Amino acid sequence: MSAEPTDVRPPTRAQHWRASLGQALVVLGALALGIFGSQGLSSSQRAPERQERPRSTPLVSVEPIVVREVQLEIEGQGTLRARTELALAAQVGGRVLAVHPELRPGGRIAAGAVLLELERSDLELALAQAHAERAGAETQLANQRAEAAAALAEWEALGAGTPPPLVSRGPQIAEAEARLAAALARIERARLDLERCTLRAPFAACVLEARVAAGDLVQAGAQLGRLYDTSRFEIPVPVEDHELAQLAVPGLNADAGAGSPVEALVRLGGQSWRCPGRIVRIEGELDPRTRLARLVAEIEPPEIGPDGRRAALLPGAFAQLRLAARKLEGVVRVERQHLDEEGLAWVVVGGRLARMRPEVVFAADAELYVRGLPAGAGLLTTRLAIATEGMAVRTAEAAP
Numbered sequence: 001m002s003a004e005p006t007d008v009r010p011p012t013r014a015q016h017w018r019a020s021l022g023q024a025l026v027v028l029g030a031l032a033l034g035i036f037g038s039q040g041l042s043s044s045q046r047a048p049e050r051q052e053r054p055r056s057t058p059l060v061s062v063e064p065i066v067v068r069e070v071q072l073e074i075e076g077q078g079t080l081r082a083r084t085e086l087a088l089a090a091q092v093g094g095r096v097l098a099v100h101p102e103l104r105p106g107g108r109i110a111a112g113a114v115l116l117e118l119e120r121s122d123l124e125l126a127l128a129q130a131h132a133e134r135a136g137a138e139t140q141l142a143n144q145r146a147e148a149a150a151a152l153a154e155w156e157a158l159g160a161g162t163p164p165p166l167v168s169r170g171p172q173i174a175e176a177e178a179r180l181a182a183a184l185a186r187i188e189r190a191r192l193d194l195e196r197c198t199l200r201a202p203f204a205a206c207v208l209e210a211r212v213a214a215g216d217l218v219q220a221g222a223q224l225g226r227l228y229d230t231s232r233f234e235i236p237v238p239v240e241d242h243e244l245a246q247l248a249v250p251g252l253n254a255d256a257g258a259g260s261p262v263e264a265l266v267r268l269g270g271q272s273w274r275c276p277g278r279i280v281r282i283e284g285e286l287d288p289r290t291r292l293a294r295l296v297a298e299i300e301p302p303e304i305g306p307d308g309r310r311a312a313l314l315p316g317a318f319a320q321l322r323l324a325a326r327k328l329e330g331v332v333r334v335e336r337q338h339l340d341e342e343g344l345a346w347v348v349v350g351g352r353l354a355r356m357r358p359e360v361v362f363a364a365d366a367e368l369y370v371r372g373l374p375a376g377a378g379l380l381t382t383r384l385a386i387a388t389e390g391m392a393v394r395t396a397e398a399a400p
Contacts, residue, residue: 082233207225
């Protein structure tokens with residue numbers, strides 16, 4: 001069974017044109033409908049009102065700027081050393097008869113106490129001999145003067161005018177007077193030597209070293225030990241140049257007077273002693289390693305008993321010091337962290353920021369004393385991400 005062929009003819013040009021025109025009209029109608037619909041919707045809605053966003057004023061913390069008078073105190077530290085150290089030596093020779101029981105390393109001896117006694121026999125004999133020589137010189141001088149008086153009387157009886165020196169025995173009298181003076185000097189020397197047989201402590205002392213015992217035979221000038229004065233101590237204190245300018249230092253400042261007062265806290269043997277004192281001088285050179293000036297403070301151990309007994313301090317003990325410096329007038333105290341890297345400060349004046357450069361008068365470790373900030377204003381203590389000159393801020397006083 002065979003299929004019959006179908007008669008399929010292609011559309012004519014007129015048919016194709018009519019189909020394309022119909023599609024275009026459909027598209028244009030859809031576009032017109034969309035445009036008219038959107039216009040209708042937009043005309044039915046109200047335009048939104050324009051609102052401005054309020055600007056926020058930052059809240060910052062400030063410290064009140066107070067101009068005042070400040071008594072500076074400079075802190076330092078050092079170690080004690082003896083103000084006076086003495087080499088104990090004999091001025092005369094002889095055998096040692098007695099020695100103070102505390103004349104040993106570490107021993108403490110009161111001022112005026114007898115340190116040791118030397119044998120006196122030879123010196124007493126020398127004193128007796130000097131007295132005898134004086135008596136002989138006095139007799140010789142008296143004889144010469146008597147002979148001179150007799151010779152002058154005879155010369156005047158002769159009426160020969162002015163007598164020559166030999167008649168008046170001038171040279172003989174001068175020689176006798178010289179012998180008497182020498183005898184008196186020997187007596188004084190013998191007395192001094194006898195006094196020097198007794199060695200006394202010139203001050204309240206502690207013994208560093210002793211080289212003598214009873215029975216020793218010592219020579220004049222021999223060193224017998226070393227002592228130091230326990231009533232006064234010195235403390236070298238290194239200070240920086242800007243600190244030095246605020247202190248009264250004898251030998252450095254024309255108006256130093258007695259030197260700036262000092263209080264030293266000395267710790268020794270589990271106890272703490274507060275010792276008053278003063279700056280007495282500046283050492284002759286800067287520290288070669290640190291280039292700091294070294295002041296010398298002299299302190300006095302405090303009394304610890306009604307009998308006037310003082311605390312027993314030792315050289316080498318560590319001390320912390322507070323040095324009273326000059327008074328600063330018209331300054332403001334600020335913390336170092338409240339200035340920026342350029343040394344400028346942000347100040348709140350009338351609710352707005354102002355950037356100022358204060359004059360640093362004195363600098364400590366964490367605080368500065370400055371001039372040039374307006375009294376009554378506020379020093380900004382808050383770190384702002386953005387800060388500009390004239391920027392408005394709200395302030396809250398910072399906690400002290």
